[in-house]
Structure formats: C-alpha cells, structure tokens
Amino acid sequence: MGEVRRVGMADLAAGRDPVVLVTIGLGSCVGVALYDDQAKVGGLAHIMLPQANGLPVTNPAKFADTALPLLVKKMEELGADPRRLTAKIAGGAQMFQLAQPTEMMRIGERNTEAVLSWLRVAGIRVVAQDTGGSWGRTIELDTSTGELRVKTIAHGEKRL
C-alpha cells in the first residue's frame, strides 16, 4: 500500500498511484471518492453541508457545491481527465434518532442528495454508493485500483 494521506473533516485532497486517501469518521458528512482509471488519479472530499446558501465561504471544502469543482480541478492538475471520472460515495448517516426530528436532522440525507445532484450535472457517473443508516464510516481510496474500502465499528467492512 502506498503513502497514506489523511483528509480531515471539511477537507479534500487528490493523489496519484500509489497514494491511499483516507477520511475517518463520516457520520452525516458524505465522503466523495472520484477516480480516473487511466491516469490512476484519485480524489477524496469529506463534505459537511449541502450548499453555502449565500454565506461567505471561508472553506470551500465544507460544502458540496464548492468542494466538488475544486476536487476535480486538483485532479486535473495531476493529469486526470474530468470526462473519465467515476464516483463512489459513502456516509450521509443519521446518527441520532430524536423523538421530534428537525429539518437539520436530515442533514445526512441532504448532503447525499446535494452530492448526487452535483455529480449528475457534472456528468460524473456514480458507480457505487453506501449511504444512510445510523452508523459512522471510515473510507480509504486506493489510487492504484480505484477501490474504496468502507469500514465501520459495528456494521462490518465493504469494498466498493
């Protein structure tokens, strides 16, 4: 396994084979892994909120609609072709089940919708998805194969 690069919360990174991009503890946040199979370039974003809604954006990696174009740009700088990108996404859980849920409680679902809608408009095909539920996920993108490992504490491990 290549060099492991950590992507924090509201953070993103791109890397080329053999780099492994990792983000830990996605709850309602959504992890988006983009991959160019030919250039062997991957990108990973840990997205916290759907849109900036007109608020000043101090950190574009926080919002789906500002993080994803930035991620694609960083991958292009490493030689990826946006037309070849495919996407795998994980996270978007609802960690707490309150008796009187508020609109904010649906944040995981709304993050997932925002990511899917941006990818659809950008013409990036979603090839795998592990979202929802009420548990946290840690994900690892291997840029040598494009495989996404999804690890949980009590819900096993998946390879997407």
Next chain:
Amino acid sequence: MNEGLSEFHYDVLREVGNIGAGNAATALAQLVGRPIHMEVPAVLWVPLDEVAAHLGGPEKPVAGILFRVEGEAPATILFALPLTQAYTLLDIILGRPLGATATLGELEQSALQETGNILTGAYLNSLNTFTHLGFRPTVPALAVDMAGAVLDYVLAEFGQMADQVLLIETEFQAEGQEITGYFFLVPEPPSLNVIFRALGVG
C-alpha cells in the same frame, strides 16, 4: 459574530458552567449516594476540524447524548465522552466495581441518558438563572460510534454559521477517578447573541 468572543465572555460562560457543574454534582451525588465533584476547567473556542482531537481523535469510540433545547434562544446540546470514560462513569453511577462496565446494554444506555439529562438540566438551570431565557431540554438521543461520526452532526449544525465551535470541558471526580466529558452548545444562528445580551455582555 462568535470569533469576536472576549476573555470576558469566556469568564461569564465558565462561571455559568461552574455553577451548573456544582448543581449537577449535587444532583448526581444524591442519585448515587456518594460524593461527586465536578468542575469546568475550560471553555474553549475550537476550529471544527480540531474538535475530534479533544475526544482522542476521529476514530476513537465515543458516546454522545444529543438534546434539542427549546426556549427563547433555541439550541442543540451534545454531551460527549470517550466510551472508556463513559464505562467508568457508569461504574460510579450504577455503584459497580471499577472496570465492571464493558458494554452498553439497555440499562447502561438509559443510565447514561439519565446522567446526561441531569447534567444538561443543571447547566440549563444555571443559564436560566443568569438569562431568564427559559431553556428547556427535550428528550435526548444517544449515539455510540467513532468520534468523527458522532460529532459531525453538531459540527455541521454549527458549521452553517462559523468555522469554530464552543466547547465546555467538564471534569468529574469520584472514587479516585477523573472523567472528562465535553458539552457542545450549538445555538441557532441568532441565539448566541440573544444569550450574551441576556447575560448583559452582548
């Protein structure tokens, strides 16, 4: 708004926290029939991406209890502590030998939620005494998972308005054990200003 908190604001919040912690310690000691000491050593203003580090890192298993708070300044409160510390806290609350609690069954979950209720109630009472804003907690929800995942809902709620979050450190001392938990107070956007105005430091 919040980045401009002064040393004076911190002092006021710490004072509110310490009075709340004193009340909570009394309530908990009555519940378990043994002395429990609590204090608020620090009120911190922490960047969102560093919050999980305070709980031992984003992969560390933690227990989190979430409350919606109603009243004139609606907010969300999360009380979170590392799972190992939650087990020790439960040993004390349930009167078990130290090290006896190693899982969170139905009994443990309900004891933990009840402890969270007592603590949150005590903090809110203290805040009510100072502000008269009528804070009322609703029924809590519990999550046990990786710190990053348990925290990110409250961080997202907070993250809508700021890149930093208010953290109230809470230390319990009982039976020679020291347990550190964290309260996150996440006011809805106008609420923090309402709270400070009511505290006379707006």
